[in-house]
Amino acid sequence: MSGRGEAGAEAAATAEDVVPLAQPVLGPEEEALVLEVLRSGQLSLGPRVRAFEEAFAARLGVPYASAVSSGTAALHLSLRAAGVTDGDEVVTSPFSFVATANAVLFERARPVFVDVDPVTFNVTADAMAAAVTERTRALLPVHIFGYPADIAAIERLGLPIVEDAAQALGAVHADGVPVGGRGHPAIFGFYANKQLTTGEGGMITLSDPDAKQRIDSERNQGRAPDMDWLDHDRLGFNYRLSDVASALGLAQLRRLDGMLADRARVASRYREALGGIEGLELPCEDAGGDRRGWFVFVVQLPRGVDRDETIRALAQRGVQSKPYLPAIHLMSFYRERFGHREGEFPVCEAIAARSVALPFFPAMSDGQVERVARELGGVLSVRRAA
Ligand SMILES: *Cc1c(COP(=O)(O)O)cnc(C)c1O
Numbered sequence: 071m072s073g074r075g076e077a078g079a080e081a082a083a084t085a086e087d088v089v090p091l092a093q094p095v096l097g098p099e100e101e102a103l104v105l106e107v108l109r110s111g112q113l114s115l116g117p118r119v120r121a122f123e124e125a126f127a128a129r130l131g132v133p134y135a136s137a138v139s140s141g142t143a144a145l146h147l148s149l150r151a152a153g154v155t156d157g158d159e160v161v162t163s164p165f166s167f168v169a170t171a172n173a174v175l176f177e178r179a180r181p182v183f184v185d186v187d188p189v190t191f192n193v194t195a196d197a198m199a200a201a202v203t204e205r206t207r208a209l210l211p212v213h214i215f216g217y218p219a220d221i222a223a224i225e226r227l228g229l230p231i232v233e234d235a236a237q238a239l240g241a242v243h244a245d246g247v248p249v250g251g252r253g254h255p256a257i258f259g260f261y262a263n264k265q266l267t268t269g270e271g272g273m274i275t276l277s278d279p280d281a282k283q284r285i286d287s288e289r290n291q292g293r294a295p296d297m298d299w300l301d302h303d304r305l306g307f308n309y310r311l312s313d314v315a316s317a318l319g320l321a322q323l324r325r326l327d328g329m330l331a332d333r334a335r336v337a338s339r340y341r342e343a344l345g346g347i348e349g350l351e352l353p354c355e356d357a358g359g360d361r362r363g364w365f366v367f368v369v370q371l372p373r374g375v376d377r378d379e380t381i382r383a384l385a386q387r388g389v390q391s392k393p394y395l396p397a398i399h400l401m402s403f404y405r406e407r408f409g410h411r412e413g414e415f416p417v418c419e420a421i422a423a424r425s426v427a428l429p430f431f432p433a434m435s436d437g438q439v440e441r442v443a444r445e446l447g448g449v450l451s452v453r454r455a456a
Pocket residue numbers: 140141142143166167169170212234236237258259260261271272
């Protein structure tokens with residue numbers, strides 16, 4: 071999600087009036103660290119990349135982290151490290167950002183979708199187990215909207231796991247392990263709306279030193295760490311994260327606890343403010359010891375309400391919102407390539423059809439939350455009366 075809505079939809083309210091979907095927290099700390107890199111003259115392949123990786127790994131309690139240019143690049147290299155290749159199957163969720171499934175296609179493997187849980191919106195171990203065949207090379211669970219998927223149960227299926235934790239920085243499993251801290255390759259993304267941003271960027275956390283070495287080589291054109299730049303012993307990519315971006319990441323990491331606490335505060339304000347709207351369903355509460363890492367605040371509109379109309383009416387009242395997320399298997403490219411159709415994953419489809427992301431960011435004031443709730447309540451009561 072970008073911070074901008076459609077130009078036309080914003081016309082009714084002036085720019086200062088608009089409550090944006092997302093907004094990064096950037097201050098003098100970010101400016102100082104970035105400026106230091108600019109003045110050092112070393113903008114890439116310098117010391118900040120490793121410093122960011124080490125700080126990130128320490129935060130999640132894993133031995134290694136590899137910084138890359140995006141969450142999508144992180145998915146691609148993690149799947150390669152898991153051995154995914156031509157003709158393999160990777161079991162994953164249709165209720166995710168499209169990059170999750172696209173990364174499987176990069177390696178000419180097939181994403182095998184399974185339906186999601188109606189409460190958490192995550193894939194379950196049982197659904198994954200039912201989709202496993204002799205061609206299954208890896209399982210790719212997604213911690214959607216920052217709610218922890220049940221990785222402990224998925225581990226019992228005994229297959230390689232890559233976790234899409236791009237939305238789940240700050241989430242914690244019931245056993246106390248941070249999401250992304252179990253040692254399987256787990257990926258994070260640092261686009262501007264994420265819990266931590268480097269503008270664009272990504273990270274892989276993992277515990278296997280061989281996988282770490284392969285990933286570090288493949289992000290840098292296939293060069294081995296001790297090898298002269300003239301020789302490259304395998305196929306690689308340019309998926310490097312710059313020192314400028316890494317410096318930004320280091321500053322963001324230092325303020326991460328504060329930003330996460332602010333997101334949690336905004337979420338609880340939303341619960342209070344939206345509680346009275348009939349038929350509106352809010353994100354599930356933490357249960358069984360799992361803790362969400364707040365990323366977006368996505369509501370399910372009351373049944374029968376026209377979502378597009380609701381989003382347009384909110385925009386006219388100066389509140390940005392967005393259908394989020396669409397089901398991957400129903401996107402035109404996936405329909406055409408794999409023959410997917412409506413009705414295949416009914417839980418995912420029902421959720422995807424009613425989901426709306428509301429403005430959600432750490433600096434959001436109580437007044438802004440109340441305004442969003444008031445406008446949404448107003449729009450829905452008009453629609454109901456019509
Ligand atoms: C943000 C995100 C990614 C990674 O996206 P990039 O834009 O490539 O950094 C991957 N999966 C999910 C579920 C995401 O939300």
